[in-house]
Amino acid sequence: MQSKTVIDNGTIHTLCRQCAHHCGIYVHIKDGRVTRISGNKCHHENMGMVCPKGREAPQWVYHSERLTGCLKRTSNGNFTAISYDDALDEIARKMMDIRDRSGARAMSAWTGEAIGFLQQEAYAQRFIHAFGSPNFFTADSVCFALRLMAYQTCQGYWSYPPDFENASMTILWGSNPAYSHPPFMQRINRSRRRGGKLVVVDPRRSVAAKKADLFLQVRPGTDAALALCLIRFLIHEKIYDQDFVALYGHGFEELAAYAEKFTLPYVAQQTGVSEQLLVQMQDLMLQSLPQCVSFAGISLEHQTNGFNTIRTIASLSALCGAIDIQGGEPWNMDIQVNPLNPLSDSQFRGMAPAGYARYPLFYDVMRKCHSLTGIDYMLGKGEYPIEGLIFSGTNPVLTNPNANKVAKAFSNLDLLVARDPFMTESAGLAHYIIPAASFLERSELHVYPDIQRVALSQKVLDVEDVWDEYTFWHDLAHRLGFGQRYFPWEDESAVNRWLLEPIGVSLEDLVSHPEGVNIDDRVTRQKFKTRPFPTPSGKFEFSSAHLEPLGCSPHPVYKVPDYLKARASEFPLRMISGTRKAIYYHSRFHEIEKFKKAIPGAQAEIHADDAAALGIQDGEIVRIFSRIGEISIPVKIMENGKILKGFIEIPHGWNEPNVNCLTDDRDVDPVGGFPNLKIVAVRVEKISSSMS
Ligand SMILES: Nc1nc2c(c(=O)[nH]1)N[C@H]1C(S)=C(S)[C@@H](COP(=O)(O)OP(=O)(O)OC[C@H]3O[C@@H](n4cnc5c(=O)[nH]c(N)nc54)[C@H](O)[C@@H]3O)O[C@H]1N2
Ligand SMILES: Nc1nc2c(c(=O)[nH]1)N[C@H]1C(S)=C(S)[C@@H](COP(=O)(O)OP(=O)(O)OC[C@H]3O[C@@H](n4cnc5c(=O)[nH]c(N)nc54)[C@H](O)[C@@H]3O)O[C@H]1N2
Ligand code: SF4
Ligand SMILES: [Mo]
Numbered sequence: 001m002q003s004k005t006v007i008d009n010g011t012i013h014t015l016c017r018q019c020a021h022h023c024g025i026y027v028h029i030k031d032g033r034v035t036r037i038s039g040n041k042c043h044h045e046n047m048g049m050v051c052p053k054g055r056e057a058p059q060w061v062y063h064s065e066r067l068t069g070c071l072k073r074t075s076n077g078n079f080t081a082i083s084y085d086d087a088l089d090e091i092a093r094k095m096m097d098i099r100d101r102s103g104a105r106a107m108s109a110w111t112g113e114a115i116g117f118l119q120q121e122a123y124a125q126r127f128i129h130a131f132g133s134p135n136f137f138t139a140d141s142v143c144f145a146l147r148l149m150a151y152q153t154c155q156g157y158w159s160y161p162p163d164f165e166n167a168s169m170t171i172l173w174g175s176n177p178a179y180s181h182p183p184f185m186q187r188i189n190r191s192r193r194r195g196g197k198l199v200v201v202d203p204r205r206s207v208a209a210k211k212a213d214l215f216l217q218v219r220p221g222t223d224a225a226l227a228l229c230l231i232r233f234l235i236h237e238k239i240y241d242q243d244f245v246a247l248y249g250h251g252f253e254e255l256a257a258y259a260e261k262f263t264l265p266y267v268a269q270q271t272g273v274s275e276q277l278l279v280q281m282q283d284l285m286l287q288s289l290p291q292c293v294s295f296a297g298i299s300l301e302h303q304t305n306g307f308n309t310i311r312t313i314a315s316l317s318a319l320c321g322a323i324d325i326q327g328g329e330p331w332n333m334d335i336q337v338n339p340l341n342p343l344s345d346s347q348f349r350g351m352a353p354a355g356y357a358r359y360p361l362f363y364d365v366m367r368k369c370h371s372l373t374g375i376d377y378m379l380g381k382g383e384y385p386i387e388g389l390i391f392s393g394t395n396p397v398l399t400n401p402n403a404n405k406v407a408k409a410f411s412n413l414d415l416l417v418a419r420d421p422f423m424t425e426s427a428g429l430a431h432y433i434i435p436a437a438s439f440l441e442r443s444e445l446h447v448y449p450d451i452q453r454v455a456l457s458q459k460v461l462d463v464e465d466v467w468d469e470y471t472f473w474h475d476l477a478h479r480l481g482f483g484q485r486y487f488p489w490e491d492e493s494a495v496n497r498w499l500l501e502p503i504g505v506s507l508e509d510l511v512s513h514p515e516g517v518n519i520d521d522r523v524t525r526q527k528f529k530t531r532p533f534p535t536p537s538g539k540f541e542f543s544s545a546h547l548e549p550l551g552c553s554p555h556p557v558y559k560v561p562d563y564l565k566a567r568a569s570e571f572p573l574r575m576i577s578g579t580r581k582a583i584y585y586h587s588r589f590h591e592i593e594k595f596k597k598a599i600p601g602a603q604a605e606i607h608a609d610d611a612a613a614l615g616i617q618d619g620e621i622v623r624i625f626s627r628i629g630e631i632s633i634p635v636k637i638m639e640n641g642k643i644l645k646g647f648i649e650i651p652h653g654w655n656e657p658n659v660n661c662l663t664d665d666r667d668v669d670p671v672g673g674f675p676n677l678k679i680v681a682v683r684v685e686k687i688s689s690s691m692s
Contacts, residue, residue, distance in 0.1 A: 141370050142677070154314040170293050172199070175296070179206075202218070203643065219644060240320070324526050335452065391416075395426045441462065456496065470492040571682055628661075632657060
């Protein structure tokens with residue numbers, strides 16, 4: 001790999017983009033090579049901390065397996081080198097063929113977590129919309145959108161992140177920020193040093209749970225019952241924020257009447273948490289009001305009653321009086337940079353974006369398409385066929401449910417183009433691979449709405465024969481005839497200047513302030529006192545009548561998980577999939593030697609009693625079946641209390657075994673279309689007995 005740093009020796013202040021936190025880092029350079037990464041103490045997000053993923057970034061960026069030079073798949077299935085210009089000419093021609101034959105909407109684009117959120121994913125969206133297709137997919141169909149939809153239904157926005165640092169009590173519902181969001185864990189720790197309390201709600205004793213003042217080891221899928229129990233407590237004790245409810249609440253009585261059923265005995269029986277612990281939780285809450293914040297993790301999205309569950313948690317915070325106060329859940333104002341996707345949305349609705357008919361709320365909130373439905377269209381089982389896809393910064397074959405179906409759908413396409421710095425399971429199916437620049441090879445904006453700050457990352461490195469996002473979409477758009485109109489900027493710096501125009505911050509300001517520049521230093525609290533909540537009623541909606549046509553109850557409801565009703569004999573265990581490890585990021589970073597030594601592969605964590613009942617030893621390879629597939633995997637026996645009996649945990653992001661061969665894309669939340677990845681019915685078999 002030919003590369004050169006932008007300075008020969010010295011230190012560049014920039015932002016880490018190994019995850020979405022964008023921590024402030026120093027990149028140390030010696031003789032034209034990045035040697036080390038350290039944390040910027042002056043950066044508000046991380047205050048000097050760098051996690052292992054950030055620290056090892058040089059090992060990843062300079063890895064010998066990094067792709068350089070474009071590849072084309074030949075008729076015998078192998079890849080051969082092709083020049084960038086030829087590859088883009090051929091891709092453009094094939095896209096025009098697809099449009100002539102089946103219409104523009106038969107082409108699609110898909111971006112993932114690696115380039116999610118601001119401009120990188122927006123280039124892809126702008127491109128595919130300018131081409132004339134509504135079909136823009138992202139990882140949002142399995143991440144974050146359900147939380148956004150639920151919070152938006154209640155209050156018109158998602159309070160992300162809560163003001164952990166100033167809160168008196170943080171409740172983590174199915175989240176382990178010690179691994180998944182290190183900067184949040186730092187803030188929680190700082191609050192605890194001042195006496196703030198931490199409560200963790202989780203079926204597994206996670207790192208965060210070990211540190212917690214109170215650990216509520218709930219059965220998966222019963223969080224809504226717990227939240228409703230706390231709601232009932234606040235109402236019975238008359239300690240909820242009655243002024244807020246009277247002046248700014250809508251539909252409170254319906255929720256209050258429904259919550260009546262969630263008595264301590266009923267909730268203890270459903271969640272598996274003792275009444276004594278539930279009372280302790282109520283006491284802690286009482287002492288912490290109103291600065292009692294909740295953080296709903298990914299696990300609540302990965303289940304079939306997720307939309308309702310997250311609404312109960314949002315309602316609980318409102319009743320605590322935590323909405324938009326210091327130490328509460330902020331109402332962040334968007335930072336209004338120029339929009340990269342100004343194309344008319346109504347035009348696309350008429351073109352039947354994939355998933356719009358089934359999950360209208362998803363499309364209305366996200367303005368993106370539902371990826372799982374898109375897979376059906378790629379298999380010719382949709383309203384119309386999708387025949388082409390360009391994907392970037394995602395590895396859907398490992399990260400989406402029903403992996404074999406995803407692979408089949410990708411193989412069925414007439415045109416599949418991959419953009420990734422590495423060869424992946426998904427890229428391996430593509431007709432063309434255009435190697436992607438890493439975060440150290442581009443300069444992008446990042447906004448931190450919670451403190452109204454904008455910052456710019458610096459380009460550190462030039463790598464030969466890789467292409468950054470802007471260059472790729474720009475060059476392809478110019479071949480297709482809409483480049484002048486939609487991608488007129490010469491390079492990403494010109495885009496950055498244009499993005500910044502409305503907020504009156506210059507690129508030079510940002511270059512000279514690596515920690516970022518604040519747009520507005522005045523923080524107004526309780527904004528709902530001076531402006532209506534952006535909901536249909538203008539109030540906080542404890543109940544939303546407009547959900548009825550979607551087949552959803554107006555007020556949030558608890559649904560008893562099926563495994564509590566009857567234990568199916570064919571699939572007696574329930575699998576939680578995808579619990580984060582500190583060093584891996586979905587399917588990323590498996591090539592880093594140091595990480596490989598620490599965690600060489602996936603293991604299934606199982607309760608000691610379940611293992612004993614099956615006659616399984618620690619480390620033994622077992623077969624695990626779900627109703628759609630099977631995998632083989634070594635087990636790790638967990639001592640009593642680390643995981644609940646009857647449950648098994650398997651990480652995602654691995655190829656061998658790929659846990660998403662077990663997860664089913666049809667088992668979804670009916671409102672948001674989110675797949676069940678956390679309560680999957682499975683059966684474990686000893687290899688010896690299953691072979692006989
Ligand atoms: N190192 C690292 N960091 C990451 C990622 C990564 O892959 N690696 N991924 C990033 C992304 S995209 C995301 S979305 C976030 C996710 O970050 P988090 O939301 O914090 O998710 P996890 O760390 O997996 O923790 C989820 C916890 O929920 C528990 N759980 C499972 N089912 C239930 C349930 O029904 N109820 C409750 N209460 N708990 C349950 C699991 O046991 C687990 O401990 O992490 C981000 N950060
Ligand atoms: N069973 C199960 N499945 C899950 C989850 C779970 O909990 N359980 N979690 C889900 C969640 S929350 C999420 S967010 C998704 C994530 O799903 P994906 O977005 O598909 O996740 P990654 O594996 O991180 O894929 C990122 C790809 O981008 C590449 N990449 C890295 N940097 C760059 C860059 O700068 N540019 C480009 N173009 N590419 C880059 C990486 O090499 C990698 O191949 O996974 C989901 N899948
Ligand atoms: S948490 Fe780690 S990976 Fe994420 S931005 Fe910060 S240092 Fe980088
Ligand atoms: Mo995610």
